[in-house]
Amino acid sequence: MANMKYLLRVLRGASFEKLNSVLTFVQKKTGRSKASILRDILHCYRKFGSGYYDYQIFAFYDLTDEQRATYVTRTVSRDLNMYLNDPNYTHLFDNKDEFNRLFAKYIRRRSLNLETAAKQEVLDFCQGKEQVFAKPRDGECGHGCEIIRPADFESPDALYDYLKNGGFYMLEDVIRQHPDVARLHPSSVNCMRIITLLDDDGEPHVLYIVQKIGLNGSFIDNNCMFAPVDPETGELLYSPHSGDTTKGIVYDVHPNTGITLKGYKIPFVKEAVAMCLEAAKVVPQVRYVGWDVATTPEGPEFVEGNTFCAHDFWQLPPHTPTKTGMLPTIMQYAKGFHR
16 A cells, blocks of 8 residues: 555656656667656655656666766755755845855856846946846746847836846846857857765865856856866867757757867866855855856856756766766765765
8 A cells, every 4th residue: 555655646747748758758769668767667666766757868777776876866955955055045046146245256258236226326227238147036048038138128218118127136247258169059058066065064065066068149057068077188178968858869960060070178177176165165054066267368256156056967878888877985084965
């Protein structure tokens, strides 16, 4: 009876259309029946806290239980964030204005709070600029952001009304990228995601670095492609994976710019690592942060800090030839965490 209740609870929260797509995908990969795959998915959910998308994107169908236990799954990711990050302090990262003030040392671009600025301040900020970047108050992954071209508006009043009524909270200068990063995909700011963790003694460590790269003319780099970065050399260690991790696409060459990606060198990586390690100690109550770092001609610069670190893009099969996830590394620094 307990097992049946457990099964019903899992299935109640599932999208059957999405679950069936995973079953179909794995069946084509393995030749196994959908019934046996579903049993294994439920086993992994119960034992490792993985959802059916985890099962697909991490290729759990091709791993032993010993290997599966090393992965930060959806549930483990949630529990890690709850254990490591005090919710009373996460607003310092989630709120764009608070973040920019707190980490001003690491941010060169100018910004303006639309909620508190007078109309003339807003117009003065936009004056003479080809583009400005507008952000909502909270949100992440570029959702709600927009590049504004002041010249597209028929009057300053029309520009101001659009900015005030468009759900935006902050204006920022558009980041000028280092040419070696811009050439990967010129229309987007191609950020590194650098994940830091404060250990039990308050010392910071970099867990992982990925370089995100835009695609198909997008002005943001999220959900496009990404590849792990060597923290010493700055080189892309593997060919990038598609940002939609369920697609499983690997890009040896950027389809828009024609650049061979594996081995491509990102400048200022050591400086970016040093910046993140220093910044990780500013709010010690938030121990686990994913920093989005732009690379400018002058060096690294923060775009934002994420207090809920995505768990998928640092453990994918094309980037984990040893079939080992990140949990053992994390457990070195968070010894009190138990899933």
